Amino acid sequence: MFFSSVATVTAMDIFLFLLVHIVARVFCYSSGSVEESCDDLKPHHSGWSPETSLAPFTVTTDRDTYTSGEEVTVYLRAVGSTPFIGFILQAREVGKPFTVGSFGLKTEAAQLLSCHQRLNTAVSHTSNINKTFIQVSWKSEGLAHTDPVHFQASFVQNYKKFWINVTSSMLKPLKTVNISRAGCSVSKVCFSEPANCDPTVSTDCFFMSAMMLSDSNTTIHYEMTGPSNGYISFGFSHDEIMGNDDIYICIISSESQVLLQRAFSTGRITPQAFPLGNVSDVRTSVQDSIISCSFTSTNTIYIQGSPRINEAYHIMFAHGPSTNGKIQYHAHRFVSAQKIDISRPQEVRKSGQPQIIKAHGALMLTAWMTMGTLGFIVARFLKGMTKEKKLCGKDLWFLVHVGVMSVTIAATVVAFILSFSHVKAWSYKAHSVLGCLVMILSALQAIMAVLRCGPKHPQRFLFNWAHAINGVVIKSLAVTAIFTGLKEIDSSLNNWLMKVMGGFVGWDLLFYIFFEIQSKLSFSIGNLGSDMMAVALPISTYFLGNCTFLVTLLVGIGMS
Ligand code: HEM
Numbered sequence: 001m002f003f004s005s006v007a008t009v010t011a012m013d014i015f016l017f018l019l020v021h022i023v024a025r026v027f028c029y030s031s032g033s034v035e036e037s038c039d040d041l042k043p044h045h046s047g048w049s050p051e052t053s054l055a056p057f058t059v060t061t062d063r064d065t066y067t068s069g070e071e072v073t074v075y076l077r078a079v080g081s082t083p084f085i086g087f088i089l090q091a092r093e094v095g096k097p098f099t100v101g102s103f104g105l106k107t108e109a110a111q112l113l114s115c116h117q118r119l120n121t122a123v124s125h126t127s128n129i130n131k132t133f134i135q136v137s138w139k140s141e142g143l144a145h146t147d148p149v150h151f152q153a154s155f156v157q158n159y160k161k162f163w164i165n166v167t168s169s170m171l172k173p174l175k176t177v178n179i180s181r182a183g184c185s186v187s188k189v190c191f192s193e194p195a196n197c198d199p200t201v202s203t204d205c206f207f208m209s210a211m212m213l214s215d216s217n218t219t220i221h222y223e224m225t226g227p228s229n230g231y232i233s234f235g236f237s238h239d240e241i242m243g244n245d246d247i248y249i250c251i252i253s254s255e256s257q258v259l260l261q262r263a264f265s266t267g268r269i270t271p272q273a274f275p276l277g278n279v280s281d282v283r284t285s286v287q288d289s290i291i292s293c294s295f296t297s298t299n300t301i302y303i304q305g306s307p308r309i310n311e312a313y314h315i316m317f318a319h320g321p322s323t324n325g326k327i328q329y330h331a332h333r334f335v336s337a338q339k340i341d342i343s344r345p346q347e348v349r350k351s352g353q354p355q356i357i358k359a360h361g362a363l364m365l366t367a368w369m370t371m372g373t374l375g376f377i378v379a380r381f382l383k384g385m386t387k388e389k390k391l392c393g394k395d396l397w398f399l400v401h402v403g404v405m406s407v408t409i410a411a412t413v414v415a416f417i418l419s420f421s422h423v424k425a426w427s428y429k430a431h432s433v434l435g436c437l438v439m440i441l442s443a444l445q446a447i448m449a450v451l452r453c454g455p456k457h458p459q460r461f462l463f464n465w466a467h468a469i470n471g472v473v474i475k476s477l478a479v480t481a482i483f484t485g486l487k488e489i490d491s492s493l494n495n496w497l498m499k500v501m502g503g504f505v506g507w508d509l510l511f512y513i514f515f516e517i518q519s520k521l522s523f524s525i526g527n528l529g530s531d532m533m534a535v536a537l538p539i540s541t542y543f544l545g546n547c548t549f550l551v552t553l554l555v556g557i558g559m560s
């Protein structure tokens with residue numbers, strides 16, 4: 001009997017004591033305000049002892065782990081048809097006597113109590129009406145998150161019948177990972193994209209670090225974090241090319257937990273699974289789609305043909321989707337510009353874009369932002385305004401249009417070949433798909449133009465429409481392709497390349513509207529179209545503006 005063992009009181013006994021006391025007094029406190037009893041641990045008189053049979057009530061939770069910040073929902077249920085009139089619920093670390101965390105209410109039938117002088121550490125009933133279901137929330141505030149937690153409740157069925165010690169199953173703590181720039185260049189090697197981004201501040205920051213734990217050069221603490229719904233990974237390589245690399249991967253498993261894997265790549269193909277080796281203190285988490293992992297490894301970096309230790313390696317970072325716990329082709333990857341000795345704390349610089357990719361971008365931009373836009377404007381608006389101007393018997397606008405468009409398409413073809421000569425393998429990136437579409441439609445446009453029927457042909461309007469619509473589609477796709485292309489090479493923190501491109505689109509649109517209005521006006525007034533100044537001035541302004549945007553973007557590409 002509890003009350004006789006007060007002399008050898010243990011923490012557990014005090015708790016049981018308290019519960020017995022509280023439930024026994026539920027009748028005096030039918031409103032459930034048993035807080036005063038929480039603090040004065042004296043057993044008030046109680047004529048009845050708790051039931052020893054299996055309680056017809058349960059305590060369950062909506063999850064089997066807990067983390068800081070996340071709410072756990074706790075359910076109190078009557079198993080059969082017999083309801084309960086009173087209850088008290090607390091949370092505690094398994095095997096420890098103190099209430100932990102804090103509760104929140106989800107129903108009016110319950111109220112918060114401050115047991116052990118800590119706010120909201122218990123929940124009880126508000127009246128003695130029959131109840132079969134109670135739902136409350138709980139947060140692990142102030143907990144170290146090292147020990148499992150469970151919920152304990154007492155239920156009162158009626159005047160004489162009550163059960164104590166009804167417990168939920170155990171909730172294990174999910175270790176949280178805290179990755180920050182603290183120590184970068186001082187005690188650890190840091191590599192991130194965008195350069196110098198801080199994962200504690202930015203949700204768009206891919207970050208990895210390596211820190212020597214002792215001066216033996218063998219124990220290294222690694223961290224990696226970044227937004228992904230699949231996996232994030234880093235690897236060590238002799239070169240900037242994927243293949244023959246030692247890779248660590250943090251991947252979201254099917255149970256939405258994060259697992260650490262190791263892999264070895266044999267080429268630009270799915271890396272092979274590799275034993276994790278001597279890895280300890282693995283901490284992983286995924287919160288709001290940001291994967292974080294940290295671990296300590298005594299593995300030497302494994303690359304074929306390199307038995308030496310203390311060598312320098314290129315660091316690679318890649319992230320992408322996963323299916324069934326297996327990584328898929330990366331959405332994005334970046335490599336260090338130099339080989340890095342991870343025993344020397346430093347900020348790692350990302351390798352620039354290959355020259356050939358820069359050339360591809362520069363050529364495309366130059367072609368489309370000068371010739372392409374000009375050809376467009378000429379065909380859409382100058383056609384009507386410069387009808388009488390002829391050269392060698394052909395309309396002037398027509399010659400200009402054909403000329404600049406041919407140059408644009410030729411440049412596109414060259415740039416297209418350049419990109420493929422670098423990548424060599426097709427990848428389903430938005431940019432590649434858009435680029436190919438632009439290429440195909442441009443070719444179609446050229447073929448249509450060559451095979452068109454004469455201007456007087458009754459079906460000529462078909463060509464005119466198809467040519468115009470295809471032209472607009474090509475232009476829209478090309479602009480989108482440029483955006484996606486710039487996105488891939490723009491690693492600046494504020495994405496200024498994208499913003500400049502946005503500015504260009506606005507400028508372009510502005511002049512379209514201007515030309516549209518002007519051509520309508522000249523049509524109604526009649527002779528404005530023949531005034532060359534009214535055409536030349538806006539066109540040169542437009543062209544000059546285009547060139548300014550172009551030069552800015554080219555500088556950006558050069559810097560990437
Ligand atoms: C399913 C798995 C993977 C496949 C199929 C794959 C395939 C490829 C292919 C085809 C390329 C060349 C085209 C491009 O640049 O996109 C490439 C490049 C690259 N991959 Fe992977 N990869 C995989 C996983 C990884 C992982 C886990 C890493 C982690 C470090 C990684 C790092 C890189 C890097 C740094 C490059 C750029 C260097 C280069 O062009 O070789 N890859 N990968």
Ligand SMILES: *[C@@H]1O[C@H](CO)[C@@H](O)[C@H](O)[C@H]1NC(C)=O
Pocket residue numbers: 081082083129130
């Ligand atoms: C509460 O439930 C008990 C047992 O089912 C029943 O005997 C009693 O009448 C109920 N009381 C009220 C107020 O409904």
Ligand SMILES: *[C@@H]1O[C@H](CO)[C@@H](O)[C@H](O)[C@H]1NC(C)=O
Pocket residue numbers: 016164165167
């Ligand atoms: C209460 O439950 C704990 C574990 O769940 C058990 O060790 C203890 O003996 C129980 N006490 C009573 C009085 O049932």
Ligand SMILES: *[C@@H]1O[C@H](CO)[C@@H](O)[C@H](O)[C@H]1NC(C)=O
Pocket residue numbers: 178179180182
């Ligand atoms: C995370 O780490 C930083 C720096 O090491 C520290 O200031 C911060 O308090 C830590 N946060 C948590 C929740 O541990």
Ligand SMILES: *[C@@H]1O[C@H](CO)[C@@H](O)[C@H](O)[C@H]1NC(C)=O
Pocket residue numbers: 215216217310341343
């Ligand atoms: C660790 O590596 C550094 C540089 O690579 C070297 O200078 C140092 O001697 C090494 N220390 C040990 C204990 O191997």
Ligand SMILES: *[C@@H]1O[C@H](CO)[C@@H](O)[C@H](O)[C@H]1NC(C)=O
Pocket residue numbers: 278298
């Ligand atoms: C793994 O690490 C432990 C402790 O650092 C060490 O005692 C053990 O020899 C290592 N095992 C291997 C295979 O490297």
